[in-house]
Amino acid sequence: MLQQLLFNEISLHVDNLLQEGGVERPGTLKIVTEHPAHIDHGDYSSNIAMLMAKIIRKAPLLVAQDLQSRIVENGCIEGLFYKVEAVAPGFLNFYIQWDAWAKWKSQTTISLGESGHSKKVVVEHTSINPNKAAHVGHLRNSCIGDSLSRMLAHAGYEVEVHNYIDDLGNQLADTVVGMLHTSSDETFERFGDFCWETYAKVNQAYRNQPDLVQQRSVVLHALENGNSNLAWMGALVAERIVREQLDEMKQFGIQYDVLVWESSIVKAGFWDTTFELLSQTDMFDKVADGKLAGCWVLRNVEQKSDAEDENEDYQSDKVLVRSNGILTYTAKDIAYHLWKFGLLKNDFAYKKWGDGLWSTVSQGRKKSIGHADKVINVIDYRQQYPQEMVKMALKALGFESEANELKHVSYGVVSLSPSTAAGLGIDTADGKSSYAMSGRQGIGIKVADLLDRMESVIHEKRPRKAGISSRTLAAASIRYYLLKYQLLTEVVFDLEQATEVTGNTGVYLLYAYSRANSIMDKAAKDARLHMIEPNFDAALLEDQEYQLLRHMAYWPETLEASIQQLAPSLICHYAFELASLFNHFYSACPVLKGTDSLVAHRLWITQTYQQTLHQALALLGMPTPKRL
Incomplete structure (x- = not known):
């Protein structure tokens, strides 16, 4: 890599210059090369001479001239630069010798400084609740995770992609309750669309019939026990929804290696083993009194502020086992991550789900899956604290190095622009700049609907249609739209803007x-x-x-x-x-x-x-x- 060669050359002469002056190189001295905005200033530039000036007590321009002469005498970095220039107040400007670069490029493959060297990385992304159709916010997660997987594989890592299926959570329980206690006479093209409406209806019913909320707990217990009619109903709903979601993602080129079902974590005894390990630490105990009486809690040694401790979201993330015996999501996530790093004696069994895709099951084949050197989780910024709790649990158990290799790729959520929100029937009279999508209210842009809309727009605007299909082109355009924003940017999704085919698309x-x-x-x-x-x-x-x-x-x-x-x-x-x-x-x-x-x-x-x-x-x- 040209920049790396340039860095190495500058570093060599910086070290020599400091050594000749009897000065030790400070750890804070960083060599940075930049791309000048004006081509008159070269193809690369560095301000290293100005950073060194105080260290060796010499004028910046004189330091730059000294470095420039050494670089020229050494062959201008293997002849790849025809000129190195020292300019006031102390910049070094480098001009590429393009004939030499073209020849060097044809003989060189890209070598990445941080190549994986066969290390294994597990990337978890998508992980949509299996209770309704996916929306565009879910798709942003999947596009980010899939591209990261491709990038890491290119860097030399052995990449294994996981899609975590929360088939024991509140959302699936709500959809099951809705199927049993609400009704619909509408016609739906897909099962996910029916569940989308059912989930919204049951949440409306909860507000009108507070006693109905108790049915959620009944279903949750049934799902976790796994043997009753309710459990089978939940499993059937989850499986069909997941199949629809995977079919949608496939149209965007997104694929997975493993589906990890939350129910498999429970059935494989992951939590039992994790409970034993955590019980041997001083950070995990059962609360005797107060509002958390009867709960098993992971104590945070780096306590949050009082305001945060009083916040239910933060508080619930510390609770691993509720007083009624139901495990929290964080508890199962800790167990799952111990397994990801190969730190549990327990393991999953697997069955084939599709081409190249495996699914965890109660009884099945053994596979060499997991045992990662690095774990990357693509989850939106609202899950930062639960992710910190998982890392904290790893450290509490003595797995410091594994905790350091657990990376949370945080990203901003997708909301709706005022015009798009208005088109969905949302009252925008308050004049807000964006409006949140809400599954409970049935508000959002479904992935399938967006793809249909984009396909129609592209097909209408294409002058020729002899190449790839308009649907493939539509999926690529949507994918690029969701990837081009910086990760932590909140994407204010505008339907008209997203379906543009000119400009940065x-x-x-x-x-x-x-x-x-x-x-x-x-x-x-x-x-x-x-x-x-x-x-x-x-x-x-x-x-x-x-x-x-x-x-x-x-x-x-x-x-x-x-x-x-x-x-x-x-x-x-x-x-x-x-x-x-x-x-x-x-x-x-x-x-x-x-x-x-x-x-x-x-x-x-x-x-x-x-x-x-x-x-x-x-x-x-x-x-x-x-x-x-």
Whole structure:
């Protein structure tokens, strides 16, 4: 990676300069390289000389000039830079030697500094309650998790993708109660849509018939015991919903290795073993009095503020076993994570669910699943505290290193824009900037409905329909829309904006990609051009070509940063700028016209662009069609 070579070279001379001055290198001295906004300032720049100035008591510009002369004498970083410049007040600017870079690139594969080296990482994502159809907020989770899985696999990790199914939770119990105590005469195309309405109806019924809430506890006990008519009903509902959800996710290119059912955790005795382990610590005990009397609680040694302790959400997350004997979600999650890291004597049994997909069951085959070196959970920011409790439990049990390898990828929720909310019948008279989706109220954009709507828009706007299907294009566009935001950004979902096909959209990227394929195909079929081999020549560089080339040179470091930060949005931003620069190049620099040397030069740029964007799209989980 070019940036890494540059970093190593600067670091070498910084160490030598400090050593000659008898100064030890401070741990706080960080070498940072940046991409100058103005091309006159080079392709990379560093302010390291200004950081060193105080340490060696020398003017920043003199330090920069000293470093510049050492770098030049050492060969300008393997000849990859034709000029290194020291400028006031103390910057080092580096200018890429493009002929040398093109040759170096063709002989070099991308090497990521943080490669997995065969370490195993378990990525848990999606994990939708199996009680109704999925909505667009759920889909954001799935798209993030799937792209992270692709990125980590590219970095060399052995990636195992889990989808956790909470088939013992309140939401499934509510849907079962709704089936038994509410009615409907509507016609539904899918079972998930029926359950969507039923879940909303039962929550309305709870408000009108408070005594009905007691039925939820009855169903919860039945689900956990697992043998009654109610338990079978809950299992059938959950299984059918999960099958529909998986079918929806598959249309977005999202797949899993394992379905982990919460009921399997209970039946396999994971909690019993975890209870024994926690009982041996000073942080887990049974509360004798007060509002938590009879509950088993995990004590937080780093106590929250009084205000937080009084908050029911925080308080309930400390409770692992309620006074009525029902386990909380956090209790089962702790047991599950001990298993993920291979720290429990218990294990699951498995059965085939589909192609390449396994499901936990009471009786089945043994598989080498779990035993992770690193665990990544994609869960929205509202679950930060429960995730901290899991990490705290691992530390309390002495598993410090495993706790440090447990990563929570937190992201902002998806809400609705005022116009979209109004279209769903929500009263927007209060003038809020966004409106929350609510399963209890039946308010939200279902994944299936959004995909149908997007498919219709794209099919209507496509001038030609000979390539990939409009539905595939629609799924790619939705996926890109949900990935392009920074993780912690709340996505204010606007239906009209989401179905745009111009600007910073997935459709724009795919058209820019297919355009490069079309150019390469035409060159191969043209009798005059098909014998011309792509070949780079820096002497022929036009400004639009240089801008595109410069951006392509930054791809390896962008990819590494996205993996280190677990941030797919960095790839989205890079890909959009890459596509935009290519379209400018395409408009200003006819690729297939001119002398053979000029055509060969521009074919090389087009081919390199196509390969770069192909990799970015694949990591984002988007298709790479030859034509649209």
